[in-house]
Every structure is written in structure tokens, then in C-alpha cells.
Amino acid sequence: MLTIQTPEAVMFWVLAPVAVLAALGMLLVKKAVHSALLLAWVMITLAIFYIAQDALFLGIVQIVVYTGAVMMLFLFILMLVGVDASDSLTETIPGLRPIAITAAVGFGGLLVSLIGRATLGHGAVGLDSANGAGNVQALAKLLFSTYVWPFEVVSALLITAALGAMVLAHHQRTVARPTQREQAIARFRGDSLGSAAGLPNPGVFARHNAVDVPALLPDGSAAPNSISATLKARGDMLDSAQFELGEVDNTVTEEK
Amino acid sequence: MNPYNYLYVAGLLFTIGAIGVVIRRNAIVVFMCVELMLNAANLTLVTFARINGTLDGQVVAFFTMVVAACEVVVGLAIIVTIYRSRRSASVDDASLLKR
Amino acid sequence: MDFTAPVLNYALLAPILIVLGGALLGVLIEAFAPRASRHNSQLFVTVASLVIALSALLRVRKQVSVSAAMGSITFDGAGVLFQASILVIAILSVFLIADQENFTALPAAVPGSDEERHSLQTDMRVTEVYPLTLFAVAGMLLFPLSSDLITLFVALEMLSLPLYLMAGLSRRRRLLSQEAALKYFLLGAFSSAFFLFGVAYLYGYSGSITFSGIQASIVGGSGNDVFLLLGIAFISVGLLFKVGAVPFHAWSPDVYQGAPTAITGFMAAATKVAAFGAILRIFYVAFANAEWQWRPALILISIVTMVFGSVVAISQRDVKRMLAYSSIAHAGFLLAGVIALSKAGLEASIFYLFAYGIATVGAFGIVTLVRDSAGEVTDLNRWSGLGKRSPVIASAFAFFLLAFAGIPLTSGFIGKFSIFSAAYESGSTAVLIAGVLSSAIAAFFYIRVIVLMFFKDPAEDGTSVLIPSGLTKTTIAITSVITLVLGVYPAPLINFIASSAFFIR
Amino acid sequence: MNALTTMMLLPLIGSILVAVIPSDQVLRIKQAALGTTLLVAISGILAWVKFDSSNTALQFVESAKWIPSFGINYAVGVDGLAIVLILMSVLLAPIVVLAGWNESEGGRWSPKVFYILILVLETMMIGVFAATDVFLFYVFFEAMLIPVYFLIGGFGTGERAAAAVKFLLYSLFGGLLMLASIIGLYVISGANGGHTFDITRLSELHMHMSSMTQNLLFLGFFIAFAIKAPLWPLHTWLPDAAAASTPGTSVLLLGVLDKVGTFGMIRFCLALFPDASKTFTPLIIVLAVISIIYGAFLAIGARDIKRLIAYTSISHFGFITLGIFAMTSQGMSGATLYMFNHGFSTAALFLVAGWMQSRRGSSTIADFGGLQRVTPVMAWTFFIAGMSSLALPGLSSFVSEFLVLVGTYTRYPVAAVIATFGIVLAALYILIPVQKALHGPTTPGNENLSDLNLREKIAIAPVIAIIVALGFYPSPLLNVINPASAHVLEVQGFTDPVPSESAGK
């Protein structure tokens, strides 16, 4: 028969409210990254609970895999998406907020009430005998005998996940990157030899030498190919008209 | 203390996670709430393993973690894809499909 | 430490293993084969592994075992039927998937970018869909055979994850497709959490995670039923989500619409078979003795589902959404087979699943063909006059719709008859009446589409029917023939099902 | 080979024949269709000749297992009632083909489709009367909606699509209610000696049903038949459908299909649920009487000639229903004879109305005038058909209508008296269009209408001949009908009321 020692009870009464509060906090904080950290805290708490409940292996895995790997993945993605992004917590879908609150109270209340009502017909057994040869060993025995099939199958799941991530994220090169030789040939066999000498540098002959300012050609017009295609694509190219020659402002004398 | 107390905690965490899915708009946070729910389930499993005196619950919890990891990979990949297309990770913005 | 090495009956696991092997081979092809040959080799590997799996399955169809995989799966007649249905549907779906017009060339490319344009021009393909499909099929094959909760959960995820991914791979209207993937994934994960929570409570109730252990606890349990019922309820949420029962249905119209049509067809047909297979097994095997507790709720869900699906389908303007609601209604009808909780109910469900799955693949196959310059046309108004433009395709679609509506001489009718009679035989008069009434409502929108296609003049908006590729043609032809044959002379299949539709514990 | 099966196969073979003839050889197609229907008609007459009217058992019986696990057989056989209706159907078919020689050409699709649909429909028409397996009956009952649906929607005029949909939805609704009842029967049969659909075995089942069950199952069948037959207030589809159909389709729709309703009442409602039939008889009598009067009034108020004919049919179906539920030998035989006669008089009316419409381009009564001067033969044909419709003695309908009235009076005098008022209204609803369309001065637009050509005369002549001949000498039919209707009543436990003042009292 299982008896719960006082230290565990103390630990529970300390950590359980903290975990619940952290979870609540996760709902209520604006920044996703804070949510992630609070979730990590909940998970660590749970890991402690696991260990306290004779699930040593799970506790470790919880910390290493879940908190360590999974949560880091979350954080990584959060970084990618923008770590500063903060959610507005005002509800935009009409009627959802009251429903959510009612649901919270109802679901939680009913669940708690039902758990309180439940009986199993036997007391808590405890894992002392099951873990007799050690938690990890016992688990291993189960995993590699009784549950070997799902264990094998899970590997397929992992491959799926990897494949899936690759499908969605992997940029296959759609055109082969031109070799230097090809580039050279292209330059010289082009319509004109204008580009044979290489592209102009940005900012040349201009008042600005920033990378987003196109070079001015000898006739005073802007040379768009002097700046990075990426900047062009993003529309970050400045208007070259204001940099035409002859518009030098003489009123401002240079400081000496 | 009664080990059932863990069940209450798990129930609360599950509830909080479920509510989070409903009220949070950031897809990543929503997904984190799902993770919270899975963790709550795991806590329940571990607690029941202790109550029942068998390790099957722990095995299930272990599988859950593995599966959850896979789910996270796929899920985050989808979220990133959406983000790249829309420049937004809000689940509310993805509401073209309706009625 | 007495460790006995596990024994796996590879003959019985062969179908799953072959499909998984095919998937792995596909991954390898993806990694090593030159791009130009990938598509054909992937297609070959996929079809071949499915066909081989099917033949491997048929070789062992008479065998029965509860210990094929250390008790994780139960290999029995019903399982064979589910697996065979899934494999047949999968083969037919793969023919549709082979049509490159379905999928985006480069999923990673941002919609509207140069990269995407370029990838389309260079005729690239996401050949990864083949191994993903095989993984999903493997999950589906495992799902209805699972006889413990872990395997069930793993199988659930295994069939879901590839589908989440594939839902986002549409070639046209990619934002919608990605949105579908996101919704499917988030809601799927949400329901998985419920499922897992249910697993936890069932485990808590019985101390076992095997179906037979749960059943034994229900029979001989000494505590009260709270944990059992919580477990059943939460597991049902997860399972009913997969089949699209109200109120867990909301994802399906959006996902059906957004996903590439071939995938929608595959998903609608095969997932339904797999999920109902699992539902039937768990309810028939594990929960049967608690029928008084869950049956009323399931009856209610069944009725609400069929009525809701039928009623909302009436007002749909998009063919894929309409088919989604139709599939919701059919989920309601299929739940009648679960409620029946009898051998007749099981047989009827299997027949219905197969018939419905086949017709669904065929119907979505036709949807892939109706196009304009910007891709598939799913707006129903633009389907008007289709019967004039391509009578054969329109007739085939009409035929599938009639099958969905349950008109005699189509497979749908036999299915509807058998499933309702099974439900009524088990005393569910309400299900029978609701089923009949919602069938009447459902007829409304099926017929509306037929009217549009045949009795309205075509709009001059460039909608046309693509000349079907050989594979698509094959799928449509085979599904039509099966739908007809099962309507006219279903006896062989029914006999076959009757002879092998049983669950063992 | 079994006579009935042969008759059902012939049109099917014919339809395949038509299908393989190239679409542009329209004449060849028509000849093939006409030849087939004539062949069927001949075999129908032969069967009728071979039919042994002294034997009340089913004849030309053939039974083969169809879906054994549900106890479903392909079982056919006819009694005196069925053979008469089959005879009517197969006689009408060639007439419809010949009379509507050109009506197949204005449709949405090629004439080929028209004739395929007609021939397929003919198979089902025979099947629905011949089936002695309830399931088989239901299959034909529902499946025959589809060809009719396409015939209305594809080849009709005016609001054809809407009318076709209305027809189909109404019928499907009824059909589904019937399906519910059939499932009920199936389940009850399963609980009492094994699943079966054999009409003979099912007719013994009522002893095992509670009166509530029996009433509900009865209603399922009856509502389906009441929609089909159309009985007030389930009739509103008929005028729309009739007005939108081609004349040939209308003939088959009102002449044959609707008879399935009244035939079904005898064959199924009475045979399967004798107690419920008795319970509901008062209600049905009331509905029948309302139909008679109501249909007549609406016919009087009709502005469109085809709607008018449809409303007269509602009135006539009221008579038929009245005769059936009067439960007297006169009523029963009269009703059956009425079904036959109504087939031909309505056929004549519709065909002539169709010719009028095709010549004038309108079916509004007011658009015609003075046709008797311009097109005397057509006018006469219409007049004779009209006279038959108003049951002029000496024409066929009189015999049947009077039998119904006499038979009803002996048991339900009040109903018979009210129904008799229908004959005055009948005079109005026939003579009003006669006056407006045929009499009076020839109105503008009608001066140059052409009279019937030879083909049309050949088509209509047998109809008129049958109308006149059966008016004077109905015995050939009555001799076949009488033993069968006596048998029905005997099974029901009804004997004719003894004359209240007879000398033998």
C-alpha cells in the first residue's frame, strides 16, 4: 500500500500551485516567449513530480527531451518569427471569450468534481514492486518486449517528422548556380560589352555611398544593376533622381 | 496526502491548456498550450501508474513524449511555412476558409 | 530480470511492414535518385508496395491472432477487411496523387515569389508525397488493428502527421492550402491531447492499456465508472474528431476545401475507414460491456451529425465543402453501425466504409478534372452545364452523388440499408428515423448538383474538364464500376464480409 | 426463360443496342427503340394470354438468390393485378415511342439518351410490378425515379429542371420513409424465423407486430405510395412535373409510375399490414374523397392543358384509392381496372396535348380556339380521350369508375356520394378546355395548325380502340382481375357487404 511521505506532500503543495499559476500565466502573458518560458517551468515542475512518483526515467526524459529539446525548438521558432512579437489579448471573435471562460470553469469544475467522485475499488498500489529492479530496467523490459511493436513503429513517425520538416522547409535550388566560367561567357557574349567590366559599385558618383543607392552612369542616370537584387526585390532602393549631377547644393559649404 | 491530488493538478493543467487553445491567437502559443495538455495527460498517466502499481502508464507517457516531439517538428514546420507566406503567426489571420 | 525476447508474427505484420518499407525506400529515392526519375520511381515503389501489401494481406486473410505483435495488435477478420479496404482505396488514391497538377512544385517557396514561379516552370514536383502517403497508409493499416492504447495513439499520429503535411501542398491557392494544414494540425493536435487524456483515464480505471484488459475491468471492476466514462469520453473526442462527427467536425470542411483534391479524396476515404475501424474495434471489444453508458451519447452524436451534415451541406457553394459536409453526414450514418454493436452492425459498417470510400475517391477524382486556367474550379455555380461539356465525367459524378444519396442500384443504397437495419435491429429506432430524414435532406443537395451539371446551361467562363490522365481515368473507371457492381450484385462482397467480419479479444 | 425476366431483359438489351448505334443515326435509333418496345409489348400480350386467371397463386414465378445474407432474392411473379398493369405498361411504351417520335429531338441531349432512358425505364416498370421480393420492389421503385428525372429535366419544357427536382425530392422522401419501414419489416422478420423479403412470408409477419409498430410501418409504405399515386395533400409535384415533361414522359409518369403507388397500396399496404390498413381506412377514405373533389376543382381552375390533365389524374387517383380501401370486390377490381383505363385515357389526353403544344408552341388553353375546324382529327381524339376521362358510359373509364363507386357505396355510402359529385366536376373540367380549345371561332395563331399525320394517327389509334373496346367489353381484363382482387380481400378477411334489403335476408 502506498503511503505518501511528508516531503513529497510538501513538495507537492509548494510546486503544484506554482505549476498551475505558471500555466495560467502562460495564458495571460502577452509575449509568446514568456509563455514558452513559463511552459518550460511547468514542464520542469512536472519532471519533479515524475521523479517524486517513482518515474525517474520519465523525469529525466522530461527535462532532457521535453524541456531541453522540444522547448528549445519552440524558442527557436519564436526567434525566427520574431521574439519581440507580442499578442494582443483582446478577443476579436465575438462571443468566444465568455464561452472560453464558461468552458474553463465548467470543464475544470466538472473534471475536478468527477475526479473527486471517482473510486477505483482499490487503494494506490505504488511502484515499489514494479520498480523492483530499477525504474529504467523495468521500463526497458516493457518497451522491448510488450511494447516493442509501437516502439518500432514510432521510428516511422520520426522519419515522417523529418521528411515533413524537409518538405516544408527545404529550398531546392530551382536553377543551377552559374559557374564563374559561365558568368564570364555571359558577360562577354552579351548584347553589349557594357557589363563586361563588371557591374558598377553602388554609390559611385553619388552623394551617398550607401549600398541602397544606385550608381550613376556617366550620363547621369541611375544604374539599377549596381545594387543587390535582394534590395531591389524588397523595394529598398532609393530614388536615384535626387542624386543626379548638377543638383549640388552650393548653399551648404563644407565645414573646414 | 492522496496521490489523487496529482490528478487534480493534471486536470487543471489540461483545462488551462484547452482554454489556451481557444483564447490565444499566436499559433505557437496555441501549440504550446497543446503541449501543456499533453503534459497534463502525462502527469495523469504517471500518477495512475503509481496508483495502479504498473509501469504501463509510464511507458505510455514515454511514447507520448516521443510522439509529441514528432508532432512539434511537423507542427512548427507548418507554422513556419504559414509565417513565411503571411508574415503572421496568428491563427486568426488564417481564416480564409470558412462557411 | 527475466527478459524474454519479443516474438513478432511477421507474416501478419507484413502488410504494414511492406508499406513502411516502401516508404523508407521512397525516402531513399528522395535522397539519392536523380530528380528526373524520382517521380516515376516513387510512383512505382508506392503502387508496388501497396499492391504487394495487399497480396500479402490476402495471403493471410484467414489467420487470426491476438499476439501478432506481443498483443499490440489483433489480427482478425475485421482487421483484414479494414486493411484491405484501406489498401484498395490507397491504390486508387495514389493514381490521383500521381497527377502533378495537384501539388505545389516547391512547398518551401513563398507563394507568389519568383522562386515559386520558377519552380513551376521547371516542372518540379514534391515527390515526397509518395513516402508521406505510404507512411499515412501504414498508420491507417495499423490503426484499426491496434489493440492497446499506445499502439492506437501511435497509429493515430502516424496517419495524421503525413496528412497534416500533405494538406498544405496544394499547387493553386496555396494560402488556403497552408491554412488548411495549420487548422488541421492545430485541431488534430488538440484532439490528440484529448485522446491521450482519455488513454490516461482508461489506464487509471483498468490498470491496463490493452483492450482486453479494459474489457476485463469493465466486467469485473469494483470501483465506480467515473474514470472509465471519462476515458471513453475523451478517447471518443479524439476518434470522433478523425471521422468528423459533430461537434468535432469543424475542421473537415476547411481542410477538405484547402487540401489538394487528391489528398482530400484519400483523406476522406481512407481516414474514415481507418478511424471507423478503430472506433468499431475499441467500442466492440473494449467498451462493449459498458454499452448502456456510452450508447445514448453516441446515438445523440450520430443523429446530430447526420442531420447537421445534411442540413448545412444544402447551403454550400463549393463542391469540396459540400462533399465535406456530406462526409460529415455519412460519419453520422456510420456511427449507426457502431451503435448497433452487433455482428450485423459490424458487417454493415465495413461494407458501408468500403463502398463510401470507393465512391469518395471517385468523386474527388472527378473534382480534380474540372479546371480553368487558374486550376481547379470548385465553385458549384461554375459547374453548371458540365453535363453538356463532358457528359461522361458529369454522369460519373452524378452517379457518385446518387451513391452518396443512397439510391438503389448504387453501393450507397446497400450500405445505407444494411447499416440502418443493423441499428434498428439493435433497438435504435431514433437513429433509423433520423437517418431516413437526413437522407431525404441530403438528397436535396446531391440533386442540386446534378441539376446544375445537367439542366443548367454552361457559363462561358472557361471552366472545362481536363482530359483525364490515364491513371485518373483508371481510378474513376474502377471506382464507378465498383460502385455500380456493389449496388447491383453485392452478394459476393457481403458474403465475404459476413464470413470474416468479427473481432477477437 | 421466365416470361417476366425476358420482358425485363428485352428493353435492357434494346437500350444497349440503342447505345451502340452512332448518335447521328437518329432514325435507326428510333427504329431500334420502337422495335424493342413492340417486341416487349408482344411478349407482354403473350404472357397475358398464357396467364391462368383461375389460379390465384402467383404465376411466372422465378426466384434466384441475390443477396442471400440479407435474405434478398431476385423474385418475380405476377397475380391478376400485376399482369394487368404490366400489360398496360408494355402497351403504352411503344405508343409513347411512336407518338413522341420527335419529342426526343428538342431536348438537352441527343435522342439516343432519350431512348436509352425510356428503355431502361421500361425494364424497371415491368420489374416494379413483377417483384415479389420487397427489397427488389424497392430497388425498382427508387431506381426508376432516375430515368424519369432525366427525362423530365433533359427533354421537358418550361421549368423542367425545377419540376424534375421537385418530383425527385418528393419521391425520394417517400421512398426513404418506405425504406425505414422496409428495414423495420426486415428486422422483425429476422426476429421471427429469419431475415426475408419474400412478400408471402412477410405477409404473415403482422401477427408478430404490436399495433403501434404495424401502424408506423404501414405509414412508411403508405406515405410513399400516397406521394406516388398522388393523394391529396402530397400531390403538388405532379402538376409541375406533368407540365414540364414531354408528353411521352408524362404518359409514363402518370400512366405507369403513379400506378406503382396504388398498386403498392394493394400489394404491400394491405397484404403486409392488414390491421393497420383497417385502422387507417377512414383517414385514407377521407383523403381519397378530398383528392377526387380537390383535383377536379383544380383541374377546372387550371390554365395549362397539361396541368389540367395532371389535376384530373389526382382526381382519378382519388377514385382508385377509394376503390382499394373500400375493401369490396367491386371497389378492388374497379380500382385495378381503373388503373389500366386511366393509363390509356391519360395517355391519349397527354399525347394530344403534346401534339397541340408542339404545333402551337404553347400549352396554355387560352392560346387555342376552334381547333375542331382546323384539325378535326386531333380535336376528336382529344374529345374522345376527354370523354373517357369524364367516364362517359361506353368508354373504358366508366366501367371502372362505376365499379369503384358502387363498391364504395356498399360500405362507405357517404364517401361514395361525395365522390359521385366528382362526375359533375369531371364534366366541367373536360368540357371547359374542349370549349375553349376546340370549339368557338378559330383564334389567331391557330389557323394553320396541321392535323395529325399518319404516324400520330397510328400511335393514337390503338389507345382510342382500347378505350372504346374496354368500355363495352371489359371482361377480358375483369376476368383476370377478379380472382386476384377476390383473393386480396379474402386474405384481408373482408367479404362484400350483403345487400341490406335483399330478398334472401
Place this chain on the structure above:
Amino acid sequence: MVTSTSLVYLIALPLFGAAILLLAGRRSDKWGHLLATALSAGSFGVGLYQLSQMLSRPTAERAITQKLFSWIAVGTFKVDAGLLLDQLSICFVLLITGVGTLIHIYSISYMSHDENRRRFFAYLNLFIAAMLLLVLGNSYLNLYVGWEGVGLASYLLIGFWNQKPAYATASKKAFVMNRVGDMGLSFAIMISFATLGTVSFAGVQAASHTASKAALTAIGIMLLVAATGKSAQFPLQAWLGDAMAGPTPVSALIHAATMVTAGVYLIVRSNFIFDAAPTAQLLVVIVGAITLMFGALVGTAKDDIKKALAASTMSQIGYMILGAGLGPAGYAFAIMHLLTHGFFKAGMFLGAGSVMHGMNDQVDMRRYGALRKFMPITFATFGLGYLAIIGVPPFAGFYSKDAIIETAFNAGGVKGILLGSTALLGAAITAFYMTRVMVLTFTSKERWEDDQHPHESPLLMWIPMAILAIGSVTTGFLFTRGHALVHWLTPVVGERAEGGKVLLQPAVVSGLALVAVIIGVAIAVSKYQLGKVDSVAPQNVSVFTRIARKDLMQDSFNEAVFMKPGQALTALLVKGDDKVIDGAVRGIAATALGTGSTLRRTQTGFARSYAAFILIGAIVLIAAIWVVTQ
């Protein structure tokens, strides 16, 4: 009973004629009328042959039957296509075929300018056949076939010139009102079968001895309804005046001599019912009395010669019905009046036709006058008929009508006095209006237009008129000589009860009648022969005249009581069918669609709300658990 094989030829000949003429179409235009006439005459010949055969048999065996085939046999409802020729039917057979043949002959000339003459003859033959079937049928159902058959022929003939809308309407009106009467016959047959178990004359007669009075009364009343329809008796009299739209020979044959008297035949034929059902019988006399006055009053105001004659017909049939309602005492007189009336009224109609023939189809008597000079033969034949109808001895009407008046007086009690006086008053009025017709047409001053050239009709027309005139003169005398007709009919209608209390002796009645006639004639002569007659009907007349001109408001009554409400009901039902019944159907469809559209809104597109559904679903489930585990 003696069976025969030749009765069917009576019907078959004209029926054959009708079929040939109708099917052959225009091909038979040249000879159709001759064939029809010949066949009608042939039928008359068969009739004479049958009469001779009948006379050669002893009284008890005079009735003969012929069973053609079993017509309808279902359960105990067995009706043969059977014919019965007895002393009553032979009278009708000869009247129908005889007068019919004369009218055929007349029509050859009368219709010679009509391009559809062949069709006219076809209809006439059809009528003859149907009428013969009516009187020869051996059961009520066979009679019913003929009954409606003559209705059809009447409809076709009234509407012969149906290109005139008014005529088409008249034919429809006749048919529909007849159908109302037919309904009565249907009821009678139904009641008869339900209560007596048979519908044949012989069967009903046999059963009538044991049947209850209630059943017989019901049958009798229904037969009376049938008779009122066919014989244009009150209250179903309104169609007869309009029926004059048909060609005049039709009016003579159908609407004077034969068809309209079918009601009388029916009542006399059903004597065994009425004799056992005094209430029904009383109703018969009431109807007869009312109608005879009704017709007479209408007759006084009509300016259209045919309508005046039609009113007179109605009135005279009123006499017959009255006679038939008086039981065994009156049956024979009713039949006698029917036969004599057949002659003189047919003759007068033909005369009217002859006048119209000579006057460019003018029918308004106010446009006639002094035609005596121009059409002497017509004047003579018409005049003989006139003398017969007003009952001047020794012309036919005198015998037959006086007999009815006398029987009416002797019916006993107040009833007798009332009926007798009514009949007597009717006789006076008859004399008045017939004299008016006579005077206005033949003897008063000319009032026709200048462009009219009255002339005598050709031979083929006046010969039938002459023959009928001879009949008008002689038949009355012949029938009453030695009570010939009464004795002849006794086996059919039963012995008249002798020795009852006699109120007035025959001579007294004759005297009274003569006085009445003289008064009527005198008034008419003074008013129209001696007074001035306007060629246009004066409008400033008394309200009574106006009402009489409007047929005693019969059409207004029918319109207000039946037509208008009927039309309103039809309109209401048409609207109701669309709005209420079909509206309900459409409403269900719309409701489904609306519900669908509403529920569709739940699909907001927000994944979070979908999650909320799932959550709510789960809450409902665990709430249910919470409840059940309480």
C-alpha cells in the same frame, strides 16, 4: 321470358351508321346522309317487325330479352349487356325510329347547305342508337349508358355550330346540367345495388316487394333527380332553352320528341319503385306541376319561336311527369301524352324550322307575321300541331292532356284539387302562348324586313311535317280507342286501380279544359291578332313579363347559387394549392435551406472557434457523465 337474337340490330344499325360516317370522314360526304337515313329507317323497320312479332304473341310473352354478353361482373355485381323489349319500350322504339327517320329526311334538305352535313347525320344516328339503348336496356346500368349517350349526342348536336361561342356554351351547359341529373341516376343504381343487390329492372322489381320503404324512397327520389335533369324539369330545367342553339331538326327530335322524355320513361319504367314509395311519388307530381306552370309562364314571354316552343316542351313534359307521378292511373296517360306530344311538338318544331328556312334563319316572332300566305303547307301542318297541343278535340292533345288533367283531379283530396287546377290553368296558359306563337307567326301583320322573301320549304322538308301533322291529328284518337294504349301498357305498369272515388267525370274535365283553352285563345287573339305588335320587344313592360322573359330568373339563380360560388371556390382552391399546400412544401425546403445557411455561420473560419466546439463537445460529454454518476 322470351329471348331474341335480333334486338341488337335496332341499336346496331344506327350505331354502325354513326361509326361509318365519323370514321370515313369527308370521304362519305356525298352519301353519308343517305346511309344514315336508310339505317334509321332500317331500324324503324326492325321496330315494326318486332311490333308485329310482339302482337303475334300472347300478352304474357310479349316482353322479350336478349343477352349480348356479360358486361360487368364483379362479385355479386353482375350486369349483362342485355336488352329488353316490352310493351313500353316498343312505343319508344317506334317513336324514336319513326320520328327520327322523318327528321333524318327533313334534315337532308334542311342541312343541305351545311358543309358538315355528314357529321350532323352521324350525330343523329349516334343519338338514335343511344336513345334506343336507353329504352332497350334491361337494367338501370344499361339504361345509364344510353342515358349518357343521348346526353353526349345532345351535346354534340347542340354544339353543332360550336364556332359560335354562345352555342358552345349552351352545349356545355346542357351536358353539365344533365350530368347533375345523371348523378342522381348513379345514386339510384348504387343504392339499388347496396340495398337490393341488383340493378336489373327485373331484379329490382322482384326485390321491391320485400324492400323497405326507405330504400325505395331513396331510389325513387334519385331517379326523379335523374329525370329532372334529362327532361328539363324543375329545378334542372335551365339548359333546355339554351339547347335551342342546335339545328332545328335536333330540337324537334331530341329536345321535343324523344330525349327529353326519357325522364318520363324512367319513371314509368320504375313504376314498381314509385308505387311502393309514396313520398317519392308525391315529389314527382310536385315537380311535374311546378314545371308545367314554369314552362307555360316562360312560354308566354318568349319572342324566339324556338324558345317559345322549348318552354312549351318543358311544360308539356311537366304534364307527363305529373301523369307519371299519379301512379298506375297516370302511367299510361303520361306515355300517351308523350307519344302524341312527340308527334305534334316535333311537327311544330319542323314547322318552325321551315319558317326559319324561309326567313333567313330569323327566329324572332316579332319579325314574322302573315306567313300564312307565303308558306301554306307549313301553316297547315303547324296549325294542326297547334290545335293538338292546346287540346282542341279531336286532335291528339285533347285526348292525352285531358286524361292527365282528369287523373290529376281524381288523385284524391286536396292534392287532387290542387294538381287538377294547376293542370287546368296550365292548359289555359298553353292555349294563350301557343295562340300567340301562331298569331305572331302566321296570321298577324307582316313585320319582316324588306330584303326577306318568305317562301315555302321544299318537298323533303314538308313531307315529314305533313306526316307528323297527320300523327298529331290521329294518334290521340287511336290510342284511346278502347283504351288501347292503357291495356297495351298494363303488363308493364300494372293494373290501374278501378273504382276509386271519382271527383270529376271525364266529360266535366273536358268541358272545363275546353273553357280554359277558349279563354286562353281569346286573350291571345285579342292581344296579338287584333292589337298592334311591335317588331321590337317593348321594354316598358311589367316586372312579371321581364321575369318571364328571363326564364323566371333561372339562370340568375343558378349563377348566383352555383356558378359564382363554384368559381370562387375554384379560385380559392387554385390559390390555396399554390400558397398553402405547395407553399408548405416549399416552406419546408426553405426552412431546411435557411437552417443550413444559419448553421453554416458556425463555420467562422477561425481555428480557435473550432477548438471551442471540440471543447464544448467534451464539456457536454463530461457533464453527462457528471449527471449519470451522480
